[in-house]
Amino acid sequence: MKGEFRSESVEREGSPPSAELAGRVVRAVEEALKLPHPAPADEALLRDVEGLDSLLEEIAALREFSLAMARGELDYGARHRGVVIGALKGLQANLRHLTWQAQRIASGDLDVRVNFLGQFSEAFNSMTDQLKGTLREKDRLAARYKDLSDHDPLTGLYNRSAFQEEAARLLTDELFRERSSALIMSDIDHFKRINDSFGHQCGDEVLRRVSGLYRVGLRQEDIVCRYGGEEFLILAPGISAGVARGIAQRLGDAVREMRIVWEGSPVAVTASFGVCALPPLGQDGFTLRFLREHVQIADLNLYRAKHGGRDQVVGGDCDDADAGAECCGPEN
Amino acid sequence: MAGERQYEFSWDFIGDIAQGRPNLGNMTRIEVYRLFQYTLRDVLEQSYGTEEADRLLYRAGFLAGTELCKKFVGRCESLEEFVKKVEALLIDLKIGVLRIEEMQRDTARFVLTVAEDLDCSGLPEAGHAVCNYDEGFIAGVLEFQTGRPFRVREVDCWCTGDRTCRFEAALAGETV
Numbered sequence: 001m002k003g004e005f006r007s008e009s010v011e012r013e014g015s016p017p018s019a020e021l022a023g024r025v026v027r028a029v030e031e032a033l034k035l036p037h038p039a040p041a042d043e044a045l046l047r048d049v050e051g052l053d054s055l056l057e058e059i060a061a062l063r064e065f066s067l068a069m070a071r072g073e074l075d076y077g078a079r080h081r082g083v084v085i086g087a088l089k090g091l092q093a094n095l096r097h098l099t100w101q102a103q104r105i106a107s108g109d110l111d112v113r114v115n116f117l118g119q120f121s122e123a124f125n126s127m128t129d130q131l132k133g134t135l136r137e138k139d140r141l142a143a144r145y146k147d148l149s150d151h152d153p154l155t156g157l158y159n160r161s162a163f164q165e166e167a168a169r170l171l172t173d174e175l176f177r178e179r180s181s182a183l184i185m186s187d188i189d190h191f192k193r194i195n196d197s198f199g200h201q202c203g204d205e206v207l208r209r210v211s212g213l214y215r216v217g218l219r220q221e222d223i224v225c226r227y228g229g230e231e232f233l234i235l236a237p238g239i240s241a242g243v244a245r246g247i248a249q250r251l252g253d254a255v256r257e258m259r260i261v262w263e264g265s266p267v268a269v270t271a272s273f274g275v276c277a278l279p280p281l282g283q284d285g286f287t288l289r290f291l292r293e294h295v296q297i298a299d300l301n302l303y304r305a306k307h308g309g310r311d312q313v314v315g316g317d318c319d320d321a322d323a324g325a326e327c328c329g330p331e332n
Numbered sequence: 333m334a335g336e337r338q339y340e341f342s343w344d345f346i347g348d349i350a351q352g353r354p355n356l357g358n359m360t361r362i363e364v365y366r367l368f369q370y371t372l373r374d375v376l377e378q379s380y381g382t383e384e385a386d387r388l389l390y391r392a393g394f395l396a397g398t399e400l401c402k403k404f405v406g407r408c409e410s411l412e413e414f415v416k417k418v419e420a421l422l423i424d425l426k427i428g429v430l431r432i433e434e435m436q437r438d439t440a441r442f443v444l445t446v447a448e449d450l451d452c453s454g455l456p457e458a459g460h461a462v463c464n465y466d467e468g469f470i471a472g473v474l475e476f477q478t479g480r481p482f483r484v485r486e487v488d489c490w491c492t493g494d495r496t497c498r499f500e501a502a503l504a505g506e507t508v
């Protein structure tokens with residue numbers, strides 16, 4: 001048998017008795033297993049024991065591998081084979097796979113699950129579950145904060161900055177990029193008077209009701225924001241200023257017909273509108289300047305509507321956005 | 333090859349199990365699978381020698397890996413998604429527990445292990461790896477997703493005393 005120490009060579013005359021030799025072999029093996037720096041088994045006597053060399057070499061390999069694993073060197077390549085080293089390789093394989101799993105988590109895949117390494121996998125899996133829950137909650141809160149920061153708390157309409165963002169998104173959208181659109185600026189008439197006569201709470205109610213009318217009176221693709229105190233800005237993508245004028249007139253009718261009774265008294269509300277055509281985006285694409293220039297025109301038309309007696313629409317009489325027309329072109 | 337082929341692989345050979353085995357169903361025991369593989373391997377070795385028999389098993393594994401992916405996995409957007417699906421499938425079909433240890437995207441080198449392998453887990457120590465079928469299988473799986481030919485080599489096997497089979501895969505033509 002390989003590794004048998006009672007070989008013929010040690011039964012020579014003058015040789016130490018087998019028990020003593022066996023003892024030295026055991027000590028050599030023990031040292032190889034237990035001491036940090038075992039002395040090489042190079043006694044002449046031991047050299048004759050067949051198979052001892054390779055056994056000690058395997059133990060040395062096992063030591064090296066175990067130490068490498070203890071140091072966390074997961075890439076250590078163990079060349080030897082056998083059940084003990086094999087078991088260590090199994091542990092190494094688990095740890096290497098775990099490393100990969102952790103890398104997957106780091107890259108955002110939180111569905112990674114470990115189904116080995118006993119208690120550790122339970123802890124690992126509950127960690128990824130927790131992480132997933134935390135991230136979900138974070139996303140929910142982020143969405144909620146975004147929503148809060150995008151909307152005017154009183155009317156629920158977009159605020160100015162969210163409107164700009166949305167306008168940029170809409171006007172650069174494939175659907176509308178090459179088409180004309182329209183802006184409508186609206187202002188509630190004599191709003192200060194309403195506040196003074198009925199109080200600010202009534203003013204708030206008027207703002208809420210008018211916002212509600214605008215929201216239901218517009219198409220799904222239109223966006224509206226509370227631009228200032230009692231001022232609203234609407235973007236109607238993909239339609240001409242003429243069509244937008246019609247929309248503004250309908251909104252004006254709806255405001256006029258709205259019935260608000262505050263503490264027993266009816267509150268009469270009207271609104272004025274200024275319309276402006278937005279030409280298709282040019283080479284520069286969407287810029288805030290582009291939007292601002294056209295908002296100014298809509299605002300100018302709103303000013304004219306106010307001056308013309310309120311409760312009316314100005315702008316959008318001409319339908320050619322590029323014509324530089326009196327009513328709605330930027331040159332005006 | 334003489335004459336027309338009779339056994340070019342198709343899923344028709346898997347048959348309508350529900351109809352064909354109404355009482356016994358679609359399960360059998362590992363012993364049966366291994367009996368089949370190792371008797372076939374016996375006669376392949378006798379007829380063609382060990383190396384050629386190993387090569388034939390590799391090719392059969394390659395075909396199986398490709399066909400299985402074609403039928404049950406499909407090509408995926410990302411390699412990670414694909415690996416996840418294959419892992420789940422191998423567990424589902426009780427083929428083995430596949431785990432990735434390393435994935436080098438730039439060089440397309442992989443190190444992966446298969447634990448509780450269908451072909452070798454529990455076999456006596458043989459001093460050499462035996463999972464040539466698995467090697468081919470993994471090569472087929474990788475080529476299916478990436479469209480590039482892989483060469484797979486088993487570096488540790490249950491039969492070499494290791495408790496898990498470890499495979500290294502690299503693009504064919506490069507050293508594994």
Ligand SMILES: [Zn+2]
Nearest residue numbers: 452463489497
């Ligand atoms: Zn194996």
